[in-house]
Amino acid sequence: MSQANDTYPPVPMQEGTRQEPRLLAAGPDAGWAQHLDTFGTWEPHTAGPGLLEELAAAGLTGRGGAAFETWRKATAAAGSGRKGMFPGRPVVVANGAEGEQLSFKDRTLLAHAPHLVLDGLMALAEALGGASTYVYAPAAGLPRVQQAISERPRGKRIRLVQSPETFISGESSAVVNMIAHGSAVPTDQRRRLSESGLNGRPTLVVNVETLAQVALIARYGAPWFRHAGTPTDPGTRLVSVSGPAPARDVVLEVPGGAQLSAVLEEAGMDPAALSAVLVGGYHGRWVRPAGHALSPVGPPARTARPGAGVIHALDLQACGIQATARMVSYLADQSARQCGPCMFGLPAMASVLNRIAGGETNHRLASELDRLGKLVTGRGACRHPEGTTGLVSSALEVFAPDFRAHLSGYCTGPGGAAA
Numbered sequence: 001m002s003q004a005n006d007t008y009p010p011v012p013m014q015e016g017t018r019q020e021p022r023l024l025a026a027g028p029d030a031g032w033a034q035h036l037d038t039f040g041t042w043e044p045h046t047a048g049p050g051l052l053e054e055l056a057a058a059g060l061t062g063r064g065g066a067a068f069e070t071w072r073k074a075t076a077a078a079g080s081g082r083k084g085m086f087p088g089r090p091v092v093v094a095n096g097a098e099g100e101q102l103s104f105k106d107r108t109l110l111a112h113a114p115h116l117v118l119d120g121l122m123a124l125a126e127a128l129g130g131a132s133t134y135v136y137a138p139a140a141g142l143p144r145v146q147q148a149i150s151e152r153p154r155g156k157r158i159r160l161v162q163s164p165e166t167f168i169s170g171e172s173s174a175v176v177n178m179i180a181h182g183s184a185v186p187t188d189q190r191r192r193l194s195e196s197g198l199n200g201r202p203t204l205v206v207n208v209e210t211l212a213q214v215a216l217i218a219r220y221g222a223p224w225f226r227h228a229g230t231p232t233d234p235g236t237r238l239v240s241v242s243g244p245a246p247a248r249d250v251v252l253e254v255p256g257g258a259q260l261s262a263v264l265e266e267a268g269m270d271p272a273a274l275s276a277v278l279v280g281g282y283h284g285r286w287v288r289p290a291g292h293a294l295s296p297v298g299p300p301a302r303t304a305r306p307g308a309g310v311i312h313a314l315d316l317q318a319c320g321i322q323a324t325a326r327m328v329s330y331l332a333d334q335s336a337r338q339c340g341p342c343m344f345g346l347p348a349m350a351s352v353l354n355r356i357a358g359g360e361t362n363h364r365l366a367s368e369l370d371r372l373g374k375l376v377t378g379r380g381a382c383r384h385p386e387g388t389t390g391l392v393s394s395a396l397e398v399f400a401p402d403f404r405a406h407l408s409g410y411c412t413g414p415g416g417a418a419a
């Protein structure tokens, strides 16, 4: 992980993925004093409603998964509030829920740079005309946030809500449901949260890393933000990188458009010793370790969408089908069980994958997976079914030779039941 530097703003480095720290520049466990030493007192380059234009110029996209343009989401909430169509002050929620098992960058950020997240939360609330503010995070992260709030001169207005440790607890409508009713299940959103969210008020649910980026853009401006990354994927992002032993789990800050192979090397792995990499988490896709840039925009043949910043590598001996079967079983178990595709479709997909992984040589199983994928797509209240089928389709593509091998009665991976 990048280490803190002495002066700020840091000068971005252009080679490989090496990036001077921005988000974690204040160093480990930074309290209020270290935060001010590193970033200075709050004298923003842009504040108030003008911040939304600065975010547009910066090209900031959400770092929580969907990569929506942050200024568009914020402008929609600000517009609904101003027009008085949906009465009540807007609400901004800092979303630190990290139900994805392979993700740990948000909890790392909240532990080491909570003040940057809170700066972004307050700045966005001000840009929306004085919105109410919440931090939504798992139990383990709340004491650190509470401590940071107590250190700030105007922190008392921020409310804390504990997120459950479930995969879908961070989905935006689940976040609002948890705060309003104590139940983190998604709802069918006929009306957008930016129009009518918490208690009918325009509501913005924003990932904590996105808020930290908002804070830096408010302080230093859009041109500074664009010094790192590419024109279509500006700035930096945090990624949670994990892989086969002896690789350690690490959080890296990498520029937009970084090559996946360079990120893997930075994390201490040799791309040539890996068979595939899961990019974007359990709702992401499998890709080969070389030839892809990390970016939410670009052709799938050359880019991999980072989603919530999850990168997980498999070594050459591991069985991709067994790994995918485990993930889909987990996802089937994690649904809110309130829509047909999740109640019936995902368990059926998990069952077929486990049969293939376990050595069943019925060649119809591959087409059955395809059929089930089409059946569940677009039929849930949230995107959990689509995310799961996306993972399975990428497995069918990247592990095509392994599927053929399994269906012919053998597995090249260790412990393969079909071996």
Ligand code: SF4
Binding pocket: 168, 185, 186, 187, 334, 335, 336, 337, 338, 339, 340, 341, 342, 343, 379, 380, 381, 382, 383, 384, 385
């Ligand atoms: S699609 Fe699945 S996860 Fe989403 S709300 Fe329906 S049951 Fe829950």
